Amino acid sequence: MSTALSKVFSEFEGKTEELIPVLQKVQEVNGFLAESSMTDIAKFLKVPLSKVYGAATFYAQFRFKPKGKNHIMLCRGTACHVKGAPRILEEIETQLGIKEGETSVDLEYSIESVACIGACSLAPCAMVNNKVEANLTPQKVEKIFSKAKK
Amino acid sequence: MDINQVIDNANVEWDKLIKSKIPTILVGNATCGRSAGSQEVIDTLKEETKKQGLNCNILETGCIGMCYLEPIVCIYKQGYPLTFYSNIGKQDAIDLVNSYLINDKNLDEKIIGVINNGVKSDLPDLYNIPVMKPQVRLVLQNCGIIDPTNLNHYLANKGYIGVQKILNYTPEQIIEEVKESGLRGRGGAGFPTWRKWTFCKEAKGDKKYLICNADEGDPGAFMNRSLLEGDPHSLLEGMIIAAYAIGADTGYVYCRAEYPLALVRLKLAIQQATEKNLIGDNILGSNFSFHIKIKEGAGAFVCGEETALIASIEGERGMPRPRPPFPAVSGLWKKPTIINNVDTLASVARIFQNDAKWFSQYGTEKSKGTKTFALVGKVKNTGLIEVPLGISLKEIIFDIGGGVPNGKKFKAVQTGGPSGGCVPAELLDIPVDYESLAKVGTIMGSGGLVVMDEDTCMVDVARYFLDFAQKESCGECAPCRLGTKQMLDILEDITSGKGQIEDIDLLERLGNGIKKGSLCGLGQTAPNPVLTTIRYFRNEYEDHILHKKCTSRVCKDLIYYDIIPEKCTGCHICFKSCPVKAISGDPKNTHFINQDLCIKCGICKDKCPTKFNAIEVYPGSKIMEGQDNE
Numbered sequence: 001m002s003t004a005l006s007k008v009f010s011e012f013e014g015k016t017e018e019l020i021p022v023l024q025k026v027q028e029v030n031g032f033l034a035e036s037s038m039t040d041i042a043k044f045l046k047v048p049l050s051k052v053y054g055a056a057t058f059y060a061q062f063r064f065k066p067k068g069k070n071h072i073m074l075c076r077g078t079a080c081h082v083k084g085a086p087r088i089l090e091e092i093e094t095q096l097g098i099k100e101g102e103t104s105v106d107l108e109y110s111i112e113s114v115a116c117i118g119a120c121s122l123a124p125c126a127m128v129n130n131k132v133e134a135n136l137t138p139q140k141v142e143k144i145f146s147k148a149k150k
Numbered sequence: 151m152d153i154n155q156v157i158d159n160a161n162v163e164w165d166k167l168i169k170s171k172i173p174t175i176l177v178g179n180a181t182c183g184r185s186a187g188s189q190e191v192i193d194t195l196k197e198e199t200k201k202q203g204l205n206c207n208i209l210e211t212g213c214i215g216m217c218y219l220e221p222i223v224c225i226y227k228q229g230y231p232l233t234f235y236s237n238i239g240k241q242d243a244i245d246l247v248n249s250y251l252i253n254d255k256n257l258d259e260k261i262i263g264v265i266n267n268g269v270k271s272d273l274p275d276l277y278n279i280p281v282m283k284p285q286v287r288l289v290l291q292n293c294g295i296i297d298p299t300n301l302n303h304y305l306a307n308k309g310y311i312g313v314q315k316i317l318n319y320t321p322e323q324i325i326e327e328v329k330e331s332g333l334r335g336r337g338g339a340g341f342p343t344w345r346k347w348t349f350c351k352e353a354k355g356d357k358k359y360l361i362c363n364a365d366e367g368d369p370g371a372f373m374n375r376s377l378l379e380g381d382p383h384s385l386l387e388g389m390i391i392a393a394y395a396i397g398a399d400t401g402y403v404y405c406r407a408e409y410p411l412a413l414v415r416l417k418l419a420i421q422q423a424t425e426k427n428l429i430g431d432n433i434l435g436s437n438f439s440f441h442i443k444i445k446e447g448a449g450a451f452v453c454g455e456e457t458a459l460i461a462s463i464e465g466e467r468g469m470p471r472p473r474p475p476f477p478a479v480s481g482l483w484k485k486p487t488i489i490n491n492v493d494t495l496a497s498v499a500r501i502f503q504n505d506a507k508w509f510s511q512y513g514t515e516k517s518k519g520t521k522t523f524a525l526v527g528k529v530k531n532t533g534l535i536e537v538p539l540g541i542s543l544k545e546i547i548f549d550i551g552g553g554v555p556n557g558k559k560f561k562a563v564q565t566g567g568p569s570g571g572c573v574p575a576e577l578l579d580i581p582v583d584y585e586s587l588a589k590v591g592t593i594m595g596s597g598g599l600v601v602m603d604e605d606t607c608m609v610d611v612a613r614y615f616l617d618f619a620q621k622e623s624c625g626e627c628a629p630c631r632l633g634t635k636q637m638l639d640i641l642e643d644i645t646s647g648k649g650q651i652e653d654i655d656l657l658e659r660l661g662n663g664i665k666k667g668s669l670c671g672l673g674q675t676a677p678n679p680v681l682t683t684i685r686y687f688r689n690e691y692e693d694h695i696l697h698k699k700c701t702s703r704v705c706k707d708l709i710y711y712d713i714i715p716e717k718c719t720g721c722h723i724c725f726k727s728c729p730v731k732a733i734s735g736d737p738k739n740t741h742f743i744n745q746d747l748c749i750k751c752g753i754c755k756d757k758c759p760t761k762f763n764a765i766e767v768y769p770g771s772k773i774m775e776g777q778d779n780e
Binding site: 015016018019023024059076077078079080082087090115116117119120121130131133134137 | 181182184185186217218366367368369370371372375406407408409410445446448449450451462463464465466467468524525526527528532533534564567598600602606611614615618622624729751752753756
């Protein structure tokens with residue numbers, strides 16, 4: 001087990017009910033849930049590995065592949081949808097050359113679409129590295145990611 | 151320290167702030183303000199006042215609700231009313247310091263309104279401007295006015311008076327007061343709060359739990375986020391009162407992980423309240439102990455459902471459980487559990503800071519009090535509002551919201567998120583209360599109001615919601631798991647031009663079956679967006695199916711792009727930007743779109759300079775229209 005992981009576990013008591021917080025913390029530290037981390041979590045909480053995967057695959061928050069250094073969460077909420085989020089997603093995909101749910105090979109960028117980030121009055125919007133980018137237009141997207149273009 | 155002493159100190163601090171000789175500047179720094187640049191405004195204000203040697207208080211507040219005017223700055227200067235400014239950029243911040251604070255010359259064009267604190271002024275009263283006038287702010291009274299990270303600000307504004315009061319009450323007296331207030335659950339169906347509490351209070355159990363559902367999963371709603379960011383103590387006070395009434399000693403706030411700032415503010419608030427013994431063992435010297443923990447949601451819409459939320463706290467997949475037994479009898483770890491929404495609990499705090507009669511003066515006979523809504527979509531004044539129940543949808547959208555922007559025509563308003571329905575223009579006079587909304591096929595829901603205009607395709611909206619419901623269905627029961635998938639397939643056929651006219655009836659039959667057969671609220675309400683759009687916008691479904699056209703020009707397979715020859719100057723920009731080389735034409739000559747190659751990505755229309763505006767989208771397909779002409 002990595003030292004980072006044992007440090008995470010030391011913050012918990014090892015009760016079954018801590019499964020989701022443990023998964024969240026491990027993902028926060030490692031950026032994603034690796035196969036080995038999943039096995040370690042199962043051992044730590046003394047539950048079958050299937051239970052760990054069962055919970056982790058149920059919730060949208062958990063990912064099993066690393067995310068990019070710059071992580072884009074595009075909001076697909078209702079307000080964003082009627083204000084043109086599908087077109088914004090296309091533009092982000094074009095600019096970065098990857099599709100939704102993918103990470104670029106150089107691990108620089110990843111795109112994810114989420115149900116709603118609760119900034120509906122600023123629709124359409126996206127979160128780039130935890131910062132909300134508001135009232136997006138294809139032009140604005142181009143400006144934000146122009147650096148990414150090779 | 152004695153609580154009275156704590157409150158006295160808070161009052162002194164607050165008085166000092168609002169009657170201070172040096173200016174006080176408040177900057178709205180919630181999620182909406184931050185994305186509009188409020189942090190930069192704060193930094194600039196600090197820098198500039200320091201540079202000018204001006205002594206002043208600069209504080210961060212939550213969101214006052216007028217998100218379309220962010221960043222919003224509010225300044226109190228001795229001898230002047232409390233003044234609110236909109237759209238403050240870096241230069242405006244510098245100007246506010248130099249011309250207003252130092253030289254008394256106000257930035258008139260930036261003023262939204264003022265709160266007169268005994269100072270005469272010709273400027274408009276903030277609460278009388280069109281967007282504020284129909285509103286009644288009870289739950290949101292502190293948002294945007296106080297510093298949410300300062301407990302003293304909350305205490306000086308009647309904060310925790312409710313808790314002090316109820317410690318002398320019996321639980322029965324509390325429930326009686328809530329009954330008299332007429333408060334109903336603000337999370338969706340509107341179950342009377344007092345009745346729910348009574349079930350739990352009377353249930354047998356050595357331990358009881360109170361859970362606050364802050365898993366605001368409805369896409370298009372952010373009321374809970376704003377309250378948690380702008381006034382977290384209101385929620386805590388409501389929780390303490392509720393816990394005392396039902397006999398719970400442990401409470402959970404189940405909050406979305408997507409709300410990082412709300413979580414930070416909530417954690418701090420719990421810590422502050424614990425330090426002052428408002429939470430913890432023997433609260434304020436009484437026999438009552440209550441502890442609050444935070445559980446971060448992990449992104450599952452179904453966890454807004456009570457039993458699924460409980461499963462999630464227990465560390466399981468968020469799958470709903472059959473009811474009965476209801477959580478009030480057997481909930482978290484099989485103990486009696488009450489789950490209330492953020493808005494409900496904050497309303498409880500207000501009821502006990504004032505009284506039941508005061509609360510019930512607002513609203514209608516059956517729906518008392520106020521409701522917060524997130525007014526968003528195709529509306530001018532987007533933001534967070536609070537209105538007395540019984541107000542009409544028309545007043546909300548046109549008086550408060552200012553109507554639809556860009557001269558477009560209003561089409562529908564969607565209430566209740568994926569569980570609700572779309573209300574058309576002809577029904578806008580209905581009052582907003584639980585019963586009236588149910589009658590037209592929708593629900594109050596947690597409070598999202600998404601306005602749609604003539605450019606919104608109702609079939610696409612129905613498809614969007616079904617796509618959401620189908621992805622979020624936990625898969626436990628067949629009607630929801632398979633039914634939503636079937637409905638989505640049919641809707642995808644219709645929006646891609648492959649629909650059959652019988653599909654409309656089939657959707658209705660399926661929808662009604664799913665509503666009846668599903669285990670939990672998600673499945674029971676998932677067909678609502680489809681059923682209401684068929685009920686009120688059947689013609690749009692028929693247009694898609696029979697005429698193969700999307701009149702709102704949204705569904706890609708049922709529209710086409712074309713260049714208006716008279717407007718095209720041959721600037722060649724569209725030619726260069728088309729990703730599939732579907733555009734032909736030499737520079738300085740009119741360009742054409744090859745409809746067979748066009749993938750309808752819309753890039754050419756975005757790129758065509760606004761001074762030309764030579765590219766237009768039309769419903770249907772070009773070849774068909776040509777045939778019609780023959």
